Amino acid sequence: MKRAINIALVGFNGFRYLNNLKYLIEKHGNHKFNFKVVETGAQVRFVNADSPEGRDHLTRHQPSFTTLVASEKPLSDSQYVINKPIKSAAIHQLLDVAGSAFIDSQHAHTRDDANTDKKAKQNVTKMPESFVEKSDKSEDVLPGGKGQAKEELRFYQPHDYLQGRILQALSKNKGSDDCIRFIKPYSQSELLMTISIADGLVYMPEGVNKIDKFYGILMAGTEVKTQIVQMDKNHKSELFSSGCMSLDKLIWDSAVGASLGRLPKSTDSSTTIKMKYWPNLSRLKLRGGFTQIAALWTQNSYSIGQVRDFLPQYSQQINAFYAAASALDLFEGGEHLMVTETAKKVDKGLFNRLFKWIKS
Amino acid sequence: MKNSYQKIVIAGPVGSGKTTAVNTMSDIPVVGTEVKASDETKLLKENTTVAMDYGTVALGGKQKLHIYGTPGQKRFDFMWDMLGENCIGVVLLVDASAKDFKEQLAFFLGKFSDLIAKSSLAVGVTKTDEPGAAQFREVREAISEEFKRYPVFEVDARHKPDLMLLVEALLFVIDPKIQVDVSG
Numbered sequence: 194m195k196r197a198i199n200i201a202l203v204g205f206n207g208f209r210y211l212n213n214l215k216y217l218i219e220k221h222g223n224h225k226f227n228f229k230v231v232e233t234g235a236q237v238r239f240v241n242a243d244s245p246e247g248r249d250h251l252t253r254h255q256p257s258f259t260t261l262v263a264s265e266k267p268l269s270d271s272q273y274v275i276n277k278p279i280k281s282a283a284i285h286q287l288l289d290v291a292g293s294a295f296i297d298s299q300h301a302h303t304r305d306d307a308n309t310d311k312k313a314k315q316n317v318t319k320m321p322e323s324f325v326e327k328s329d330k331s332e333d334v335l336p337g338g339k340g341q342a343k344e345e346l347r348f349y350q351p352h353d354y355l356q357g358r359i360l361q362a363l364s365k366n367k368g369s370d371d372c373i374r375f376i377k378p379y380s381q382s383e384l385l386m387t388i389s390i391a392d393g394l395v396y397m398p399e400g401v402n403k404i405d406k407f408y409g410i411l412m413a414g415t416e417v418k419t420q421i422v423q424m425d426k427n428h429k430s431e432l433f434s435s436g437c438m439s440l441d442k443l444i445w446d447s448a449v450g451a452s453l454g455r456l457p458k459s460t461d462s463s464t465t466i467k468m469k470y471w472p473n474l475s476r477l478k479l480r481g482g483f484t485q486i487a488a489l490w491t492q493n494s495y496s497i498g499q500v501r502d503f504l505p506q507y508s509q510q511i512n513a514f515y516a517a518a519s520a521l522d523l524f525e526g527g528e529h530l531m532v533t534e535t536a537k538k539v540d541k542g543l544f545n546r547l548f549k550w551i552k553s
Numbered sequence: 554m555k556n557s558y559q560k561i562v563i564a565g566p567v568g569s570g571k572t573t574a575v576n577t578m579s580d581i582p583v584v585g586t587e588v589k590a591s592d593e594t595k596l597l598k599e600n601t602t603v604a605m606d607y608g609t610v611a612l613g614g615k616q617k618l619h620i621y622g623t624p625g626q627k628r629f630d631f632m633w634d635m636l637g638e639n640c641i642g643v644v645l646l647v648d649a650s651a652k653d654f655k656e657q658l659a660f661f662l663g664k665f666s667d668l669i670a671k672s673s674l675a676v677g678v679t680k681t682d683e684p685g686a687a688q689f690r691e692v693r694e695a696i697s698e699e700f701k702r703y704p705v706f707e708v709d710a711r712h713k714p715d716l717m718l719l720v721e722a723l724l725f726v727i728d729p730k731i732q733v734d735v736s737g
C-alpha cells in the first residue's frame with residue numbers, strides 16, 4: 194500500500210489558487226500526497242519563492258526533496274525547482290522525483306545523492322512538450338511579480354501584523370503598572386496573551402510555543418481587541434511566575450515573523466545607525482547571519498545599505514534583523530559616531546576553523 | 554608552529570558554571586582540579602576549582618583550541634594573569650541567582666579589562682531559571698558603558714548551542730566584516 198506523504202504549501206495565497214494546486218497535487222498518481230494547509234506535520238513543503246513567506250523559508254532551507262520550489266526567475270538548476278507559470282506536467286514531474294526520493298530516504302539513510310539527482314534531471318529534461326498545460330489558468334494562479342508585488346516583497350506595514358498591534362498597545366500604556374490582555378484575532382473573547390508591562394513578561398494560556406503561527410498572519414483591516422487590566426501583586430506574581438515569555442522576545446520574534454525578509458514600510462536604508470547593545474540572541478528567533486549583523490551594528494555605525502554591501506548573501510536576513518532590532522528600539526542615530534576601522538588582524542584560517550567547529 | 558596554540562578563557566565568580574562550560578565545549582574529558590569546597594565557598598557549592606579547568610577542541614589541520622576555566626575564588630587571581638598569552642577572547646559567566654551579581658560583574662570586568670582590550674569578550678548570564686534569580690535584563694543593565702559593545706546572552710552552561718553562540722559572537726566582535734568560509 195502506498196503511504197501518503199504530507200505536503201504543505203508555503204506562500205501560496207488565495208482561495209482559487211490553493212484549490213487549483215490542491216487539485217493538481219492530489220490528482221498525482223504515482224505517489225499519494227496529503228494536502229496540508231499549515232506546515233505542522235508536513236513532511237514536504239512546496240514553496241512559492243516569489244512570496245515573502247516563501248523567500249523567508251528559502252533563507253533557511255535549500256531546495257531538496259522536502260523543499261520543492263516554484264519560482265518566477267530560474268533560481269538554480271536543482272531538479273526540485275520549477276519555473277512559473279506552474280504547469281501540471283511540471284508539478285507532477287516534481288512530485289514524482291520528490292516522492293521517490295522521500296520514500297528512498299525512509300528506506301535507506303545512505304543514498305547516492307549524485308546518482309539520483311542525475312537520473313531525476315534526465316527525467317525532467319525528457320518531458321514532452323505536449324504535456325505542458327497551455328491554459329491561462331496557471332498564469333492566473335501565479336501572478337507575475339510586477340509593480341505592487343515587488344513593493345510587497347521589499348516592505349511591509351508592521352501595523353498589519355501582530356507585531357504592530359503589540360507595539361501600539363505598549364506605546365499607549367508606557368510605564369504603566371497594568372497588564373494588557375490580547376484577544377485572539379477573529380475571536381470575541383478567547384485570550385491570546387497577557388502582557389505585564391512593568392515586568393516585561395508575557396503569559397500565554399496555551400504555552401509559549403503556540404504563538405508563533407500568529408506572527409506572519411496578515412491582519413490588515415482586522416481588529417485585535419485589547420483590554421487593560423489591573424492586577425494586584427500576588428495575582429501578578431502567580432500568573433507571571435514560570436513558563437512565561439519575555440516581552441523582548443515577543444517583540445523580536447513577532448517582528449521577524451512579520452518581516453519575512455522585508456523592511457518596515459518607509460525605512461530609509463541610507464541613514465547611518467548603530468546599536469546601543471546586543472540583543473539576547475540565544476533566546477530570540479535566529480536567522481542565518483544574525484550574529485554577524487549584530488556584531489557589525491554594535492561595533493560601528495552603518496546604514497542598512499552598507500551592511501548589505503558587506504553581507505550580500507544575507508540581504509533578507511538583514512531586513513528581518515533590522516525590523517526586529519528597531520522594534521526593540523535598539524538603534525540610535527550614528528551620524529555623530531566615529532567610523533573607524535578597528536578590526537584586528539585575524540588569522541583567517543584559524544577563524545574559519547573555529548566557525549566550522551561552531552557550526553558542527 | 555605559528556598560531557597553532559590558541560585559547561579561550563572562561564572566567565567568572567564561584568558557581569557561575571565555568572567548569573560545566575569547559576566540559577560542555579571540550580572534545581576530551583576535562584582535566585580539572587576540583588576539590589571539596591572549604592571556607593566561605595562551601596556555603597555556595599560542593600566542589601570548587603582550585604587551579605583551573607582545561608579542555609581542548611580539535612579544529613582540524615593540527616590546530617587545537619584550548620579552553621581554560623579559571624578558578625572562581627578571588628584568592629586564586631594570580632593565576633588569571635598567566636592566561637593572557639595567545640588568547641582569542643574571554644567568556645565571562647555571571648550567575649544571575651547570586652545576590653551580589655552587580656559587584657561580581659564589576660570585579661571581573663575590571664580584573665580582565667586589559668585582556669579584553671587585547672582580545673574580545675562575550676558575557677553569558679547563567680541561572681536565570683533559578684527561583685529568585687535576577688531577570689536577564691537587570692544583569693545586562695548592570696554592565697558598564699565601556700563594555701556595552703560586547704555580546705551579553707542568557708545561557709545555560711550545560712547547553713552547548715548557548716556556549717557556541719557566545720563564542721561565535723566573540724569572534725565576530727574581533728572582525729565583524731570577516732567573510733566566513735566553512736567549506737575548507
Ligand SMILES: Nc1nc2c(ncn2[C@@H]2O[C@H](COP(=O)(O)OP(=O)(O)OP(=O)(O)O)[C@@H](O)[C@H]2O)c(=O)[nH]1
Nearest residue numbers: 567568569570571572573601602625679680709710
Ligand atoms: N539551574 C541552572 N544551573 C546551571 C546553569 N548553568 C550551570 N548550572 C549548574 O551550576 C553549577 C555550576 O557549577 P560549576 O560549573 O562547578 O561552576 P564554576 O564556575 O566552575 O565554580 P568554581 O569552580 O567554584 O569557581 C553546576 O551544577 C551546573 O550544572 C544554568 O543556567 N541554570
Ligand SMILES: [Mg+2]
Nearest residue numbers: 571572601602
Ligand atoms: Mg569550577
